[in-house]
Amino acid sequence: ETGVTQTPRHLVMGMTNKKSLKCEQHLGHNAMYWYKQSAKKPLELMFVYSLEERVENNSVPSRFSPECPNSSHLFLHLHTLQPEDSALYLCASSQDGTSSYIFGPGTRLTVL
Amino acid sequence: QKEVEQNSGPLSVPEGAIASLNCTYSDRGSQSFFWYRQYSGKSPELIMFIYSNGDKEDGRFTAQLNKASQYVSLLIRDSQPSDSATYLCAFLPSGTYKYIFGTGTRLKVLA
Numbered sequence: 001e002t003g004v005t006q007t008p009r010h011l012v013m014g015m016t017n018k019k020s021l022k023c024e025q026h027l028g029h030n031a032m033y034w035y036k037q038s039a040k041k042p043l044e045l046m047f048v049y050s051l052e053e054r055v056e057n058n059s060v061p062s063r064f065s066p067e068c069p070n071s072s073h074l075f076l077h078l079h080t081l082q083p084e085d086s087a088l089y090l091c092a093s094s095q096d097g098t099s100s101y102i103f104g105p106g107t108r109l110t111v112l
Numbered sequence: 113q114k115e116v117e118q119n120s121g122p123l124s125v126p127e128g129a130i131a132s133l134n135c136t137y138s139d140r141g142s143q144s145f146f147w148y149r150q151y152s153g154k155s156p157e158l159i160m161f162i163y164s165n166g167d168k169e170d171g172r173f174t175a176q177l178n179k180a181s182q183y184v185s186l187l188i189r190d191s192q193p194s195d196s197a198t199y200l201c202a203f204l205p206s207g208t209y210k211y212i213f214g215t216g217t218r219l220k221v222l223a
Contacts, residue, residue: 031209040120040215041215042214042215043156043200045210048209050209090155097209098204100146101146101158102158103148103155103156103157104155105154105155106154106155
């Protein structure tokens with residue numbers, strides 16, 4: 001495993017459920033990210049947090065709600081998702097906004 | 113719209129050959145370029161980064177950057193079946209902290 005962990009690794013949920021994805025980085029990085037990866041599409045940036053402040057919200061539907069309580073933890077709260085939200089959700093961190101990313105292992109999400 | 117283009121492949125090469133992966137990017141002012149490798153079902157992992165024009169070598173991997181032509185490539189020498197993966201190119205457009213990723217090139221190294 002890398003210095004970025006994610007739980008759960010797999011999640012199946014119905015459209016009316018509420019669930020949360022968790023990300024934790026042990027690298028002392030200052031920036032954390034949520035990406036969505038769908039088949040045949042490039043990585044889509046969802047949210048960016050720098051020093052615990054959200055600095056980017058890439059027109060993501062409100063059914064996705066991020067939370068960054070401290071520089072080591074990042075959450076993605078999910079509610080009333082759609083089947084097209086099924087994807088691999090990747091958390092990443094970087095020392096600052098311009099250095100390379102370290103990705104977590106991802107959460108494979110399936111929405112029924 | 114800033115973007116990066118990669119041939120999705122698959123690119124098939126025999127074991128021991130040189131695999132050449134290419135990527136073009138749209139933002140002439142970009143300074144940072146990265147290659148990530150992603151195995152099926154896994155997350156991307158950084159294998160190379162390059163900031164300056166020219167070649168950068170790390171073991172069997174060589175990254176090549178040509179800013180005038182706006183392309184970056186990755187050469188893998190002595191390709192092994194374990195190199196079979198999807199390779200993602202990414203760049204950081206000038207004045208932003210948002211990396212732009214390509215869709216990736218799937219490489220198959222045939223034993």
